[in-house]
Structure formats: C-alpha cells, structure tokens
Amino acid sequence: MRPTIYDVAKESKVSIATVSKVINNSGNMRDSTRQRVKDAMKRLNYRPSMMASALTGKGTETLGLLVPDISNPFFSELARTIEDRAHENGMSVIICSTDYNPEKEAKYLDLLQRKQVDGFIVASTFQDKSLLNELKSNGVPLVMLTHDNVGLNAPSVSVDDFKGGYEATSYLISAGHENIVIIAEHANSSSMRIYGYREAHVAHGLTCSEENIYKTTALVENGRKTFLEIVNKGQTPTAIFACNDLIAIGVIQGAKEIGINVPMQLSVIGFDDTILATTTVPALTTVAQPISDMGRKVVDIIIAEIKGEDLTTESVLFPPELIVRGTTK
Amino acid sequence: MRPTIYDVAKESKVSIATVSKVINNSGNMRDSTRQRVKDAMKRLNYRPSMMASALTGKGTETLGLLVPDISNPFFSELARTIEDRAHENGMSVIICSTDYNPEKEAKYLDLLQRKQVDGFIVASTFQDKSLLNELKSNGVPLVMLTHDNVGLNAPSVSVDDFKGGYEATSYLISAGHENIVIIAEHANSSSMRIYGYREAHVAHGLTCSEENIYKTTALVENGRKTFLEIVNKGQTPTAIFACNDLIAIGVIQGAKEIGINVPMQLSVIGFDDTILATTTVPALTTVAQPISDMGRKVVDIIIAEIKGEDLTTESVLFPPELIVRGTTK
DNA sequence: ATGAAAGCGCTAACAT
DNA sequence: ATGTTAGCGCTTTCAT
Numbered sequence: 001m002r003p004t005i006y007d008v009a010k011e012s013k014v015s016i017a018t019v020s021k022v023i024n025n026s027g028n029m030r031d032s033t034r035q036r037v038k039d040a041m042k043r044l045n046y047r048p049s050m051m052a053s054a055l056t057g058k059g060t061e062t063l064g065l066l067v068p069d070i071s072n073p074f075f076s077e078l079a080r081t082i083e084d085r086a087h088e089n090g091m092s093v094i095i096c097s098t099d100y101n102p103e104k105e106a107k108y109l110d111l112l113q114r115k116q117v118d119g120f121i122v123a124s125t126f127q128d129k130s131l132l133n134e135l136k137s138n139g140v141p142l143v144m145l146t147h148d149n150v151g152l153n154a155p156s157v158s159v160d161d162f163k164g165g166y167e168a169t170s171y172l173i174s175a176g177h178e179n180i181v182i183i184a185e186h187a188n189s190s191s192m193r194i195y196g197y198r199e200a201h202v203a204h205g206l207t208c209s210e211e212n213i214y215k216t217t218a219l220v221e222n223g224r225k226t227f228l229e230i231v232n233k234g235q236t237p238t239a240i241f242a243c244n245d246l247i248a249i250g251v252i253q254g255a256k257e258i259g260i261n262v263p264m265q266l267s268v269i270g271f272d273d274t275i276l277a278t279t280t281v282p283a284l285t286t287v288a289q290p291i292s293d294m295g296r297k298v299v300d301i302i303i304a305e306i307k308g309e310d311l312t313t314e315s316v317l318f319p320p321e322l323i324v325r326g327t328t329k
Numbered sequence: 330m331r332p333t334i335y336d337v338a339k340e341s342k343v344s345i346a347t348v349s350k351v352i353n354n355s356g357n358m359r360d361s362t363r364q365r366v367k368d369a370m371k372r373l374n375y376r377p378s379m380m381a382s383a384l385t386g387k388g389t390e391t392l393g394l395l396v397p398d399i400s401n402p403f404f405s406e407l408a409r410t411i412e413d414r415a416h417e418n419g420m421s422v423i424i425c426s427t428d429y430n431p432e433k434e435a436k437y438l439d440l441l442q443r444k445q446v447d448g449f450i451v452a453s454t455f456q457d458k459s460l461l462n463e464l465k466s467n468g469v470p471l472v473m474l475t476h477d478n479v480g481l482n483a484p485s486v487s488v489d490d491f492k493g494g495y496e497a498t499s500y501l502i503s504a505g506h507e508n509i510v511i512i513a514e515h516a517n518s519s520s521m522r523i524y525g526y527r528e529a530h531v532a533h534g535l536t537c538s539e540e541n542i543y544k545t546t547a548l549v550e551n552g553r554k555t556f557l558e559i560v561n562k563g564q565t566p567t568a569i570f571a572c573n574d575l576i577a578i579g580v581i582q583g584a585k586e587i588g589i590n591v592p593m594q595l596s597v598i599g600f601d602d603t604i605l606a607t608t609t610v611p612a613l614t615t616v617a618q619p620i621s622d623m624g625r626k627v628v629d630i631i632i633a634e635i636k637g638e639d640l641t642t643e644s645v646l647f648p649p650e651l652i653v654r655g656t657t658k
Numbered sequence: 659a660t661g662a663a664a665g666c667g668c669t670a671a672c673a674t
Numbered sequence: 675a676t677g678t679t680a681g682c683g684c685t686t687t688c689a690t
Contacts, residue, residue, distance in 0.1 A: 002467065004683055015661040020685060029659055050443045051389065052683035054380045061610065062423070062444070070412065073604070076405035083399065083426060092440065094391070095419050097412060111421065114379045115391070138331065165661045209430070220608065249608045256610060279578045281585060281610050333667055344677045349669060381667035384682045418679055662689075666682105673678070 003044040010082070012040035022050050054116060063093045063302060064107070064112035067123045070097050072218065073274035074244065074291070075123065080147070082121065083296030089303050100186075100217070102127040102220065111276070113140065119302040121145055125187045139307035145298050147317065148188035155300045155305070156318040159289040161189045164320035165196025166203075168241050168269045168287050171322055173204045177239040177267060181253070183214045183226050184243040190215070193243050193271065216247065221251020224257075231258065238266060239328070245270040245277050248284055252327065263329040275324055282326025288317045332373040341369035352377050383445060392422045393441035395434065396452045397571035399426050401547065402603035403573065403620070407474070409658055410449065410624030411656065418632050420447070429515075429546070431456040442469065445650065448631040450474055454516045470634035474627050477523060484634070486627045486645040488618040490518045493649035494525025495532075497570050497598045497616050500651055502533045504658065506568040506596060512543045512555050512580070513572040519544070522572050541566070545576065552579020553586075556564065560587065567595060568657070574599040574606050582654065592658035602652055611655025619647045 005023075009016045009299070014037060021027030022037045040046075054060045063086055067075040079095055086093050094117065096108040105124060109131055112120065119141035126132055135142050136154060137274055147158035165182075172180050184190035184195045194213060201208035214230065216222040223242060227250065230237065242248035248270030252262050260266050273288030297316055299300050334352075338345045343366060350356035351366045368377075383389045392415055396404040408424055415422050423446065425437040434453060438460055441449065448470035455461055458480050464471050465483060477488035479566060494511075501509050511526045513519035523542060530537035543559065545551040556579065559566065571577035577599030581591050591593050592611070599606055602617030626645055 006683080016684080017661055017663095017686080018659085021660090024685080027659090032659075047439065047443050049384075049445060049683055051380050051383045051445050052666090053685070055378075055668085056685045057666070058685075060380065060444075069409065070399070071402075071406045071409035071604075073400070073405070074401060076402070076408075077400045079424075080398065080400035080403075080426060083424070087425075092423050092444065094423050095408075095412070096416075096421070097409060101641055110376065114376050114391075115421065116378060116380050128686080220604070252610065253608075275400075275549070276605070276608050279582075279605050280608055281581065282494070333666080344681095345668080346670085348679055350676090354667080358677090362675075378667055381682090382669070384667080384684085385669045386682070387669075549688085660690085664685105664687090665689090666684085668682085669680105669681105671678105674676085 003046045004046070007044055008037065008040050011044055011267075012037045015124055017135075044119050059118040059306065060116045061091050062115065063091050063299075064108075064115075064117040064120045065093050065095045065123065066098055066108055066120065067095065068098055068100050070095055072246070074272045075273055076294050077291050078123065081292045082299055085296045085299035089299065091303070098124045100124065100127075100228075102225065106131055109135065117145070118306050121298055121302055125189075130137045141302055143298050145294070146187075146189055147192070147315065149315065153313055155312070155314045156299050157294055157301065157318070157319050158189070159294065160317040161192035161320075162196040162199070164271060164287040165193030165241075166200045167196070167320065167322050168271070169197045169200035170204065171324070172239045172241065172267060172269065172328070173200060173206060175267070178206060179212070179237045180208075180239045181214065181217060181230060181235065181237040182213045182241045182243070183223065183247050185218055186215055190243045197225075197241060211235070213319045218244050218246050220246050220250040220253070223247035224254040225250070227251040227254035228258070232245060239268070240266065241269045243271050243323075245272045245274050245284060245286055248286065249276060249280060252280060252284075263327050267328040269328055274302055277323075277325070280327070285325045285328040286323055288319070288321045288323050332375045334377070337366065337369050340373055341366045369593045388447040388635065390420050391444065391446045392420050392628075393437075393444075393446040393449045394422050394447065394452070394511070395425045395427055395437055396424065397426055397427055397429050397547075401575070403618075405602045406587065406603060406620050407452065407624050411628055414625045414628035417637060420632070427453045429453065429456075436459055438464065442467075447635050448472070450627055454518070470631055472627050472631045472634065474623070475516075475518055476492045476521070476644065478644065482642055483541050484630050484641070484643045484645075486623055486630065486647070487518070488623065488649045489646040490521035490649075491525040491528070492548035493600060493616040494570075495521030495529045496525070496649065497600070497649055498526045498529035498579045498651070499533065501570065501596060501598065501657070502529060502535060504596070507535060508541070508564075508566045509537075509565040509568045509570060510541045510543065510559060510564065511570045511572070512545060512552065512576050514547055514576075516546055519572045540564070547573050547575045549575050550578040554579070554584040556580040556583035557587070565601055568597070569595065570598045572600050574601045574603050574613060574615055575654075577615065578605060578609060581609060581613075586617045592656050596657040599658055606652075608656070609656070614654045614657040615652055617650045617652050619650070623647055640648055
C-alpha cells in the first residue's frame with residue numbers, strides 16, 4: 001500500500017494534524033519538528049493524495065479543456081500553451097475532443113463535473129448553450145475560448161475575427177482582386193470573419209455577392225473539395241480567403257491538381273497561422289492568431305475566477321495579424 | 330452546494346446504501362425503489378463525486394499520458410486516438426508535455442501519481458528509467474509508447490523502427506542513391522532507425538560512413554539548420570532520410586533556400602506520416618506509423634493491466650509503411 | 659507547539 | 675429488500 005498521512009505521522013512521531021501542516025506549509029511548529037516530518041515523508045516516499053484533499057473542500061487542481069479536436073494543430077498548439085500556463089499555476093488539464101458533436105459536448109461536460117474540475121475552458125462552439133449556463137449557475141468557473149457569447153454570460157477570450165476577416169479581404173482587394181471567394185466554417189467565429197469580409201468590400205466600394213460565400217468544416221479534404229466545386233460551377237475567383245489554414249491548404253492542393261498556379265493565378269489566404277502555414281511551399285499567407293497570448297490569458301482568467309478574484313464578465317479580443325507569405329500576389 | 334448522496338437518499342426516502350446501489354447499478358431492490366431513486370437524482374441534478382468514490386478504492390478512471398510535446402502533430406494525433414479509446418472504456422486522460430526535460434518528466438510523474446491516475450502511458454523517452462521502475466514496483470500500471478525498454482520491465486507498443494529505417498534506406502538505394510545522409514533525433518527510437526539505415530547499406534553492399542549520420546531534435550528549424558550545415562561542410566548527399574516529418578520539412582525548406590530542387594537534385598524521406606506530410610508541395614515521401622492502431626493498442630493494454638487481466642510484459646511492434654509521394658526520385 | 663476529533667461524499671461489508 | 679456503519683486519506687477547528 002502506498003503510505004498515508006498516518007504512516008508519516010507514526011514514522012515521525014507526531015499527529016496527522018502536524019503532518020498535514022507540513023504538507024501545506026502552514027501552522028506553527030518547531031523547525032526541528034517540521035524537518036523531522038519532512039525526513040519521514042522522504043524516507044517513506046510519501047505523496048499526499050489529492051483525492052483525499054479534494055474531498056475536504058480543496059479543489060482538484062484540474063482544469064477541463066473542451067476543444068473540437070486536439071489533433072487539429074490550432075487546438076493542439078493552443079492546448080500546449082494552456083497546459084504550460086496551467087502548470088505554472090499548479091493545475092493540470094484534462095482535454096476532451098468534442099468533434100462539434102452535441103452529445104459529446106454534453107457527455108464531457110457532465111463527466112468533468114463529476115471529476116470536479118475546478119473550472120472549464122471551452123474552445124468549442126457549443127450547440128447547447130443552456131448546458132453552459134447551467135454550469136455557471138452551479139457556480140462552476142467557465143471561460144470561453146471563442147467569442148460566441150450570444151445568450152451566454154461568461155468571460156471569453158478570442159481573436160478579433162471581424163478584424164481578421166476585414167484585413168485579409170482588404171489586403172486582397174488592395175492587391176487588385178475583385179472576385180474573392182470566402183470559404184468559411186460552420187462555426188460562429190466564421191460569421192464574424194464573413195462580416196469582416198463584407199465590410200472590406202463595402203469600404204472599398206465593391207459589392208460582394210452571396211454566391212461567393214461557401215461553408216464547410218475544417219478539414220484539408222473539405223477545402224480541396226469545396227475549391228473543386230467552385231471551379232466546376234464555373235466561378236473563377238482570383239483569390240480565396242479560407243477561414244482556417246486547413247481549408248486553405250486543401251484549396252492549394254485542389255488548385256495544383258487542376259493545374260492552377262498559386263499564387264500566379266490564384267491567391268490564397270488562410271487563418272490561424274498554425275505550423276501548417278509554414279510547411280507548405282510556398283508558405284501560406286495567413287491571418288495569425290496570437291495563440292500563446294490567448295492561451296495564457298484564458299488560463300489567467302479562469303484561475304482568477306477559481307480564486308474568486310474576478311467576477312466580471314470580461315471579454316478579451318486579441319488583434320489578428322496578417323502574415324504575408326508566398327500564396328498571395 | 331451540489332447535492333450529495335445524502336440529499337438523494339432523503340429525497341427518495343431510502344438510505345445512502347440504496348442510493349449507492351443504484352449509482353453503481355448493483356445490489357437487489359424493488360424496481361419501484363430503483364426508479365424512485367433515479368427520479369430523485371434527476372430532480373436534484375445529482376452527479377456522484379468521483380473524488381469520493383476514488384477515495385474508497387475505486388479508481389480515478391483517469392489515465393496519465395506523458396508526451397514530449399502535445400503541439401507536435403505526431404503526438405497530438407496519437408493523443409487523439411488515445412483519448413477516444415480511453416473514453417470508450419470510461420476513462421479520461423490528462424496529458425503532460427515533458428519537452429524531453431528530465432525535471433518535467435519527474436515532476437509530472439509525481440504529480441499524476443498524487444492525482445492517483447489509474448495508469449500511465451509514456452510516449453516520452455525517459456532519461457531517468459529508475460523513476461519508471463519505481464512506478465512499476467509501486468504497482469502502478471505503465472505502458473511505454475516507444476520501444477525503449479532497456480532496463481525497464483514494462484509492456485510497450487511501438488512501430489518497428491529498425492524496419493522503418495531499413496525500408497526507407499533500401500528504397501533510396503534501390504533508386505540509385507549512394508550518398509545518403511540520415512538526420513536522426515537524440516531519441517532512442519532513432520538509434521533503431523539508424524541501425525536499419527546501416528543494415529540497408531550492408532544488404533546492398535554499400536558502406537555507410539559515420540559522417541553521414543547527424544542528430545538533432547524534432548523541430549522544423551533544426552532540420553533546416555542541419556541541412557544547411559551539411560551543405561556548408563561540402564557534403565553533397567543526393568538523398569536525406571530524416572527521422573521525422575518535422576525535420577524532413579526543415580530540410581526541404583533549407584534546400585529551397587539555397588536553390589536545390591527537391592526531388593530532382595535531392596530526395597527526402599520523412600518518418601511518421603503526420604498531417605504535415607500531406608501538406609507540403611510536393612507531398613512528403615515518408616515512413617508511416619500506424620498511429621491509430623498504436624493508440625488503440627496502447628489503451629487496450631493499459632486497461633487490461635488496470636483490470637489486472639494482463640500481467641505479461643508484452644512488447645508490440647507495428648509494421649511501418651513506406652509511403653512514396655513527391656519528394657523522392 | 660502539538661494533538662483529538664469531526665467531517666468531506668462515497669463504498670462495501672454486515673445486519674435486519 | 676433495505677439500512678447501519680466503518681472506513682478511505684485528508685483538512686480544519688478547537689483543545690491542551
């Protein structure tokens with residue numbers, strides 16, 4: 001059996017209360033006593049059980065992170081910074097991939113509550129907002145990692161999607177493109193990017209046709225298929241603004257397949273700036289999200305919430321940055 | 330306060346023992362009673378605390394997964410299949426990125442033991458094997474996700490690195506290359522790939538020079554730098570076998586920088602077959618690891634271990650598969 | 659400065 | 675069929 005606090009108490013000839021105090025570095029006692037207990041802990045290779053301490057009211061020191069898919073580089077990069085920041089604050093994180101599936105969303109939310117995570121970071125567009133509101137009303141700390149707060153009263157951190165969409169499109173228009181197709185996701189973030197796309201047209205005195213707006217889900221394959229579909233329809237855009245790098249890469253592959261040169265005949269802009277944007281040849285022009293800053297910020301907020309420090313419902317928007325590489329002209 | 334088993338007991342006018350039985354779907358009781366309790370649970374929105382039940386001896390239903398870096402696509406893809414398979418078996422997973430850093434390895438191992446994870450999946454080459462052996466002797470289930478078992482008595486699942494190295498190199502030799510550089514990692518898996526590389530030379534009657542063996546860590550940037558260094562040394566390989574996709578991509582970028590055409594002047598083979606291999610243009614020839622199969626298998630083994638079913642120290646090797654795409658000739 | 663004892667929310671004998 | 679009760683390993687008053 002692994003040693004318990006009783007074993008340490010016996011070994012060091014003190015009561016468990018005293019041992020508890022040295023575990024938590026609290027209370028008053030003779031230095032010699034503290035040292036004696038520490039020695040005993042070392043000797044027995046004692047590790048306090050977090051289960052037991054969680055039961056007494058202290059938290060589990062665990063965060064729940066819900067993402068659509070951890071194998072998507074955007075989310076894995078985000079998860080990495082969240083993980084690091086969490087550990088800096090003594091917390092671990094349990095990651096669950098929801099696949100945009102309402103059943104999984106509900107299941108994991110329930111599961112993680114049973115595991116008594118101290119707080120949730122939700123990077124997944126939730127279908128069923130009421131579940132999230134229920135969380136809040138149960139007093140469980142929650143921060144959204146998407147600016148999708150309609151009907152939800154929780155702090156959020158996100159990139160400024162509208163601005164990102166606006167800047168990408170403006171860049172394209174300024175470069176002389178007039179027939180720009182946007183391939184968005186079914187996610188909420190995309191609708192703001194689409195608004196930005198529209199606004200850029202308006203600002204430059206261009207009209208943008210509804211025909212030029214496509215939606216799909218974030219997979220390379222879907223980007224490819226969508227692009228081919230666009231071409232088959234007889235549309236001939238000179239530029240494509242894809243709402244994430246995955247889709248952008250699919251477009252590039254589709255273009256290559258049918259002999260369209262990027263960027264000479266077709267300019268492509270992605271969104272996110274994941275590692276994928278730097279591994280294509282030519283490298284992908286994309287709208288970068290400050291992933292590290294966002295990850296750190298979201299952890300800082302949830303920690304503050306957990307500590308009860310921060311009860312405001314702040315909504316933080318990070319500026320996107322257009323990174324021009326080789327797929328636009 | 331969230332409702333406890335006592336609240337449910339009171340609400341349904343039974344004892345907590347009865348409630349416990351319906352939670353665990355065990356024991357005998359009138360159907361009507363069971364139903365009454367279930368209704369009460371629903372009404373109160375009761376969620377059994379896993380902390381409390383873990384404390385009584387049932388597991389935490391949580392797995393610890395140690396990887397070098399979750400933002401590395403190979404590991405995030407692996408983590409995804411592990412996560413799914415774990416949930417199929419009622420388990421969650423806490424992921425920790427060790428960065429090949431011995432301090433982090435030790436820290437997370439300790440932390441997760443405190444959290445009483447039911448078992449460990451270690452995909453990180455551990456510097457300090459003794460920590461792992463200590464785990465085993467504490468009776469904590471452990472499975473390695475790398476075939477790095479020297480001095481370690483734990484089951485493992487891995488790709489057959491030797492075979493992968495052999496096949497990649499053989500392919501290159503058969504294509505007429507005689508000056509093949511291998512860029513490996515400092516990891517153990519790489520040493521088997523290097524042996525495979527050597528063996529292929531021998532099998533084809535070629536001698537392979539030690540000069541042609543380089544080592545670095547898995548980053549695109551390192552691949553690029555290493556390649557440039559090779560060229561600066563005046564070596565002129567016609568082919569490079571990189572021990573993972575990240576490094577391979579770095580090589581391709583480096584080659585492009587100095588005007589070397591891939592695959593015309595230089596063939597490049599990667600290893601892993603992550604999403605990155607499919608997003609380069611041309612797509613990367615690489616040695617594929619059956620990531621999904623490996624992830625599922627490793628979970629199945631750890632579950633068996635946890636259940637005490639499987640006490641053998643099996644070592645599973647999955648066959649790699651050379652996938653020829655556009656970077657070799 | 660140190661310890662005794664009452665919980666925390668469950669499970670699992672063991673009664674009834 | 676249902677209930678009583680003794681833990682599980684800790685934290686935290688409250689005593690001494």
